[in-house]
């Protein structure tokens with residue numbers, strides 16, 4: 001059975017074969033009936049004809065000449081009493097005396113049909129059984145076919161396959177196989193017995209041994225045929241045969257409870273003979289014909305129409321036409337109106353239609369059911385139900401395998417490390433704290449700008465303390481289903497408690513830990529709030545002995561809910577800022593160890609650190625990696641300084657867009673614009689000296705690009721008014737230079753104006769640098785929600801602010817214009833050189849203009865020479881300021897190389913003909929925000 005089931009293609013194939021065999025034998029065996037058929041039934045339920053029945057029928061008999069009506073042959077039986085018994089099959093082989101009594105020799109057709117039947121029966125049988133079937137077939141061919149089998153095959157051919165016939169075929173063939181095997185065994189037994197007396201005469205074993213000997217022989221004989229498979233009709237065989245018989249029947253005779261006919265057939269065969277009981281018009285396009293079953297059975301005993309539930313149908317074009325035809329037909333048959341055939345009308349939907357109609361609804365209901373099951377299981381408890389929605393998504397890292405990060409890998413945040421060390425010692429030696437009665441801190445919030453190493457620090461804490469580390473992001477608690485967030489929190493803390501001591505790290509906790517709204521509009525935040533509440537509850541729920549430390553990282557500590565920050569929950573608040581110069585050096589140190597470079601590390605990291613103010617730890621890691629990629633592209637064996645500088649340039653300014661070709665006029669404008677900035681930076685004492693200027697388009701839409709060293713040379717924490725005015729004047733330098741050197745100006749300075757306006761506004765509204773406004777702080781719209789809807793000052797104050805901002809910008813403008821008018825020649829020199837070379841470095845500036853009239857301060861002079869190559873000792877940004885010594889009208893010849901230039905330390909690109917580009921972050925948004933932050937903190 002299983003074999004059969006495993007091979008459906010075999011069943012299909014075998015049934016096809018049987019069908020073919022059946023069809024073939026059907027055509028061969030079908031022959032005209034020897035006698036004219038009776039065309040009338042002995043009893044009728046209706047009489048339509050005007051003539052007597054016998055007459056009418058008699059006529060019909062004559063007309064048809066005994067042949068069934070065209071297309072209705074299936075209604076007539078081929079044999080039976082009326083057909084004159086089974087005819088002598090044509091083509092029978094001459095009797096060779098072979099067949100046994102009760103059997104007849106096979107004709108060629110019968111032999112073929114039998115072959116097919118046997119082949120089919122063999123399918124799905126074990127090989128040994130199939131062999132027996134083969135033997136049976138050979139025997140049948142030799143000894144003739146049992147009459148019962150012949151009749152069954154004939155019935156199948158003539159009348160079609162039925163389950164009973166299929167089962168009978170199966171039974172007969174397997175029975176024959178069994179007989180064959182039995183007779184084979186008998187023959188062998190007889191043969192063995194006939195040999196036995198001979199042996200007994202030659203060696204008589206004696207009276208005592210005879211029985212034993214016989215018995216022994218018997219056993220031996222039995223064991224001579226160990227492999228003979230007896231086909232027994234046990235339960236499994238019975239089921240198998242039933243199954244095969246059913247399959248045969250279904251495949252050969254697909255279920256048929258209706259059959260289509262034509263109007264003519266309907267009329268000739270049923271209507272005219274009065275066999276129609278009623279007609280049902282279905283969906284106005286099909287007519288179902290219900291016949292008088294008894295009359296049909298007596299008239300056509302073998303017709304399927306005599307079976308219960310069977311009906312004929314035919315299609316109609318329109319109901320009206322159909323009704324007209326029926327009417328005409330009945331009129332022609334002269335059926336009285338009281339006896340006319342009833343016609344009913346019925347609308348029925350097909351399965352396909354029903355499916356189309358209800359399918360989408362069912363699908364929708366199914367989807368809703370599925371989703372609600374998921375949600376319910378998610379909300380349903382800590383274990384998360386069958387779909388695991390409520391399970392925590394936290395990744396567990398094992399300190400032995402995954403967490404290899406140590407505090408030594410985290411550079412440049414010594415204070416933060418000190419703070420967090422305490423958690424490590426608590427996890428390592430809790431006893432020490434408990435002895436003194438100290439309560440263990442529950443957790444710490446690490447806050448700071450992106451990429452400053454918060455996750456790294458948390459990992460290092462886990463790595464140092466050697467405990468499991470659960471890392472999860474705040475957003476992973478947020479799902480569209482209600483109740484999933486709190487459920488995940490519960491699961492996370494339950495897991496952590498099972499693994500104590502351990503650390504839970506929730507990154508981006510602001511995703512769920514935002515301050516809860518006083519009133520929520522529409523309840524949209526309920527889910528987030530209940531997740532937060534669950535965290536609060538869980539953190540409260542730790543007993544003080546439980547060694548679970550919760551660390552959380554965020555970029556927005558200011559938006560967190562106060563309840564999170566209270567002692568007993570996140571006790572510690574560790575702010576991690578962007579690294580200082582020293583911090584950057586240390587971070588470069590950590591990352592430079594991972595790459596191959598032959599540069600002097602001490603110098604390299606100092607120089608790179610001073611080139612990267614405002615870089616976060618992640619930026620530094622990226623910069624080192626980028627340098628390695630640049631070096632790999634050039635196919636060199638170690639990374640050189642130039643690669644690092646290219647990498648920094650790329651990170652700050654974006655990719656060079658050499659494909660963007662500017663027209664000569666545009667190029668000239670950009671050159672003069674950038675030269676204006678550069679001259680301002682060079683000659684204003686508190687402005688940022690230029691490091692590199694280029695007119696190669698870069699990044700997103702910038703046509704020119706200049707980099708400056710922050711004034712003071714180091715990390716700027718505070719900025720005074722003079723610095724601000726110089727910086728604003730320098731920012732306007734581009735536009736002023738355009739005004740002075742061209743007839744018209746361009747749109748290229750809009751970003752400069754934006755910076756200047758913002759800075760002047762901050763000076764007036766935040767930094768108390770305007771006498772008219774005084775020492776007031778007006779938040780802008782991004783800072784407070786109230787300021788988003790209404791200005792925090794009156795209209796009059798607004799007007800005053802506008803006036804003050806304008807005044808400051810005007811002052812900066814005049815300061816810039818005065819300088820650039822004075823340095824008109826220098827601007828031309830720098831602009832023309834820039835136009836020629838496209839890129840100018842600090843050394844080019846020194847060559848063209850002479851050394852900057854003010855000494856460079858801080859680390860810049862240490863790593864870049866700063867004109868003297870000496871490290872300044874003491875003095876602030878203004879320390880040791882020399883008088884500006886502007887070159888005279890006959891300044892250095894633009895073509896002269898190295899004239900008066902600062903010499904860079906050897907090995908740092910200063911000795912080559914084209915000095916390595918030295919790049920600095922200019923005054924950009926981040927610097928601006930840095931100032932704001934510094935001012936804010938100073939105010940606090």
Ligand SMILES: Nc1ncnc2c1ncn2[C@@H]1O[C@H](COP(=O)(O)OP(=O)(O)OP(=O)(O)O)[C@@H](O)[C@H]1O
Pocket residue numbers: 409410411412413448449450451452453454455456457507553554555587590616617618619621
């Ligand atoms: N102080 C540091 N020392 C060494 N490497 C650092 C430092 N800070 C950051 N990095 C590098 O930056 C990568 C990213 O840092 P990390 O993921 O810890 O930043 P983060 O502050 O968590 O950022 P975010 O706030 O975006 O999640 C680290 O894998 C590491 O390579």
